[in-house]
Amino acid sequence: MSDIVAFNSVADEALPQAQTDRVVAGPRGRKPRRALSGRNIMIYGTLIIVALYYLLPLYVMVMTSLKGMPEIRLGNIFAPPLEITFEPWVKAWSSACTGLNCDGLSRGFWNSVRITIPSTIVSIAIASVNGYALANWRFKGAELFFTILIVGAFIPYQVMIYPIVIVLREMGIYGTLTGLIMVHTIFGMPILTLLFRNYFAGLPEELFKAARVDGAGFWTIYFKIMLPMSLPIFVVAMILQVTGIWNDFLFGVVFTRPEYYPMTVQLNNIVNSVQGVKEYNVNMAATILTGAVPLFVYFVSGRLFVRGIAAGAVKG
Amino acid sequence: MAGYTQGSGRPNQWLRNLNAKIASVPMILTAVVIFLGGTIWTVVYSFTNSKLLPRLSFVGFDQYERLWDAPRWLVSVQNLAIYGIFSLIFSLVIGFVLAALMDQKIRFENTFRTIMLYPFALSFIVTGLVWQWLLNPEFGIQSVVRSLGWESFTFDPLYNANIVIYGILIAALWQGTGLVMCLMLAGLRGIDEDIWKAARVDGIPMWKTYIFVVIPMMRGVFITTLVIIASGIVKVYDLVVAQTSGGPGIASEVPAKYVYDYMFQAQNLGQGFAASTMMLITVAIIIVPWAYLEFGGGRKRV
Numbered sequence: 001m002s003d004i005v006a007f008n009s010v011a012d013e014a015l016p017q018a019q020t021d022r023v024v025a026g027p028r029g030r031k032p033r034r035a036l037s038g039r040n041i042m043i044y045g046t047l048i049i050v051a052l053y054y055l056l057p058l059y060v061m062v063m064t065s066l067k068g069m070p071e072i073r074l075g076n077i078f079a080p081p082l083e084i085t086f087e088p089w090v091k092a093w094s095s096a097c098t099g100l101n102c103d104g105l106s107r108g109f110w111n112s113v114r115i116t117i118p119s120t121i122v123s124i125a126i127a128s129v130n131g132y133a134l135a136n137w138r139f140k141g142a143e144l145f146f147t148i149l150i151v152g153a154f155i156p157y158q159v160m161i162y163p164i165v166i167v168l169r170e171m172g173i174y175g176t177l178t179g180l181i182m183v184h185t186i187f188g189m190p191i192l193t194l195l196f197r198n199y200f201a202g203l204p205e206e207l208f209k210a211a212r213v214d215g216a217g218f219w220t221i222y223f224k225i226m227l228p229m230s231l232p233i234f235v236v237a238m239i240l241q242v243t244g245i246w247n248d249f250l251f252g253v254v255f256t257r258p259e260y261y262p263m264t265v266q267l268n269n270i271v272n273s274v275q276g277v278k279e280y281n282v283n284m285a286a287t288i289l290t291g292a293v294p295l296f297v298y299f300v301s302g303r304l305f306v307r308g309i310a311a312g313a314v315k316g
Numbered sequence: 317m318a319g320y321t322q323g324s325g326r327p328n329q330w331l332r333n334l335n336a337k338i339a340s341v342p343m344i345l346t347a348v349v350i351f352l353g354g355t356i357w358t359v360v361y362s363f364t365n366s367k368l369l370p371r372l373s374f375v376g377f378d379q380y381e382r383l384w385d386a387p388r389w390l391v392s393v394q395n396l397a398i399y400g401i402f403s404l405i406f407s408l409v410i411g412f413v414l415a416a417l418m419d420q421k422i423r424f425e426n427t428f429r430t431i432m433l434y435p436f437a438l439s440f441i442v443t444g445l446v447w448q449w450l451l452n453p454e455f456g457i458q459s460v461v462r463s464l465g466w467e468s469f470t471f472d473p474l475y476n477a478n479i480v481i482y483g484i485l486i487a488a489l490w491q492g493t494g495l496v497m498c499l500m501l502a503g504l505r506g507i508d509e510d511i512w513k514a515a516r517v518d519g520i521p522m523w524k525t526y527i528f529v530v531i532p533m534m535r536g537v538f539i540t541t542l543v544i545i546a547s548g549i550v551k552v553y554d555l556v557v558a559q560t561s562g563g564p565g566i567a568s569e570v571p572a573k574y575v576y577d578y579m580f581q582a583q584n585l586g587q588g589f590a591a592s593t594m595m596l597i598t599v600a601i602i603i604v605p606w607a608y609l610e611f612g613g614g615r616k617r618v
Contacts, residue, residue: 043417043420043422044422046417047414047417047418047422047428050414050432051428051431051432053490054431054432054434054435054490054494055431056450057435057446057447057450057490058434058446060446060449060450061446061449064449072455073455076459076460076463077449077450077455077456077457077459077460078460126342126343129339130339130340130342130343132339133336133337133339133340134340137333137335137336138333138336139332139333139336139337139340142336142340145340145343145344145347145348146343146347148347148348148351148352149343149346149347149351151351151603151607152346152347152350152351152352152355154547154599154603155351155355155596155599156550156551156572156592156595156596156599157551158551158553158572158575158576158588158591158592158595159354159355159358159592159593159595159596160350160351160354160355160358161579161592162357162358162361162370162579162585162588162589163350163353163354163357163358164350164354166370167349167350185342186346186350189342189343189346193343217335218333218335218336218339219335243437246439247438247439247440247441247442248439249439249440249441249553249554249557249558250553250554250576253576254576254580264439264441264442264554265441267441267442267445268441268445268557268558271445271448271558272558272561280449280452280455283445283449284446284449287442287445287446290439290441290442291437291438291439291442294437294438294439295434295437295438297437298433298434298437299430299434302430305433305437306429306433306498
């Protein structure tokens with residue numbers, strides 16, 4: 001009923017104008033398209049082929065990991081398994097070998113957890129306070145340090161690795177988890193500080209001023225006003241850090257001892273080890289397991305992930 | 317007298333914003349000690365003959381001469397150049413075309429974007445290992461095509477020293493084009509709808525509008541994307557380690573791997589420092605003109 005009313009009123013308004021327009025310029029609006037126009041077939045066709053190309057490796061990974069080795073040797077990597085087996089997954093998780101250690105990827109997984117959680121928390125805590133100081137409490141020289149920080153984000157890690165090794169060694173934390181957490185905090189700082197600075201700078205200044213007038217200090221304003229207002233940006237930062245740190249390889253290899261190797265390093269050691277018979281199904285199961293955490297974060301966070309990398313990328 | 321007024325007017329020059337300064341200590345230390353100090357340290361030590369441990373005995377440009385005489389370094393640089401040029405061209409072109417397709421008010425846009433971007437969430441190690449498996453000549457794409465009846469089909473980039481770098485390129489593009497597409501799409505969405513209307517009124521074909529109107533308008537997005545891709549290219553390391561470990565032989569070595577191997581495995585720090593300084597110079601060549609265009613030069617950003 002209401003639809004009809006709405007339609008009528010629209011029609012009443014539009015009719016006279018439409019009539020004159022038709023005389024002058026023909027029908028208004030875009031030409032209605034058929035769903036199967038050549039243009040649409042081309043667009044969707046291309047996109048579907050591209051999507052298949054992107055999905056192919058994931059598909060092959062899963063299929064391979066569910067097959068037994070005899071089937072892999074005989075068959076084709078794109079074929080679904082004739083007989084589904086979860087043995088490769090169990091083996092990858094609990095008994096795949098790196099060198100002499102045969103306790104599977106689970107060790108690397110827990111190492112990565114122990115690295116990722118504290119690194120994410122520490123780096124975000126420090127960077128958010130930095131960003132807050134830069135946005136609301138500008139002091140002399142702050143911009144200079146910030147510029148150095150941002151320029152530093154572009155310097156290849158290889159240039160700074162060795163000096164950091166020396167610093168960590170002097171502090172007695174080279175090779176430990178604490179050292180690696182510090183490294184992640186350092187290299188996460190440019191992008192996170194930028195993210196938080198821009199976000200805090202975009203908040204209404206009146207809030208900050210009102211709090212100042214009421215006598216709130218640096219930390220009070222941070223914890224009572226800024227923090228509760230900026231949960232979305234904290235989530236974005238968390239997504240950025242969790243995926244970034246989980247996927248790190250170089251720092252894990254350089255700054256930890258083998259017993260603390262993160263999952264990516266252990267995965268590479270398992271798959272690319274030269275000893276023994278190659279078990280491709282176990283390798284692929286291990287690869288999926290390592291990719292599972294960032295993929296999970298990606299699919300759950302959806303748009304926020306895009307926002308995170310866009311914030312990181314476009315403004316970086 | 318003047319001193320007195322200044323003293324009383326601003327008695328707490330150093331104490332002003334004290335909390336903010338204390339809170340910024342980690343940032344200041346990172347910026348000055350690690351980023352600035354570390355970089356200078358590495359550059360200085362690249363002029364020494366440090367072997368197992370860093371030592372300050374200067375040898376001038378010896379390390380650089382040795383570096384540019386080393387076949388492995390030359391292969392690394394050549395690989396990086398090929399990889400860099402092709403991944404720049406392909407990711408910009410593919411990324412833009414995909415973004416243009418996505419911008420046609422299509423349905424399921426979110427689904428397509430999710431699919432194209434998911435590889436970006438994966439690590440280079442995972443990416444490298446998947447493509448190592450797909451490009452495995454015994455079981456992968458080559459064997460599948462052969463089993464379909466094309467017996468002489470050859471596609472084994474990872475085992476052919478001449479084309480191994482293209483095998484790495486395929487994996488890198490799979491991982492990274494989704495991001496470029498997203499950046500480009502954001503750029504396209506920023507183009508005023510009126511531009512399209514005007515072009516349509518003037519009867520300009522769509523592809524011409526893209527090339528002559530839209531792309532020049534997206535100059536900023538293109539440059540930013542270029543800088544992001546380029547600074548990623550110089551750092552490429554994990555992907556090569558996972559996919560080929562630099563093989564066959566030294567055919568797929570890259571500079572970042574050279575640095576790591578000389579610093580932490582060959583115990584030849586001087587070479588590592590010299591090679592990393594070369595990486596720094598490469599990045600500077602990319603970044604400095606961009607930073608000048610973007611932030612300096614007195615030109616206002618549009």
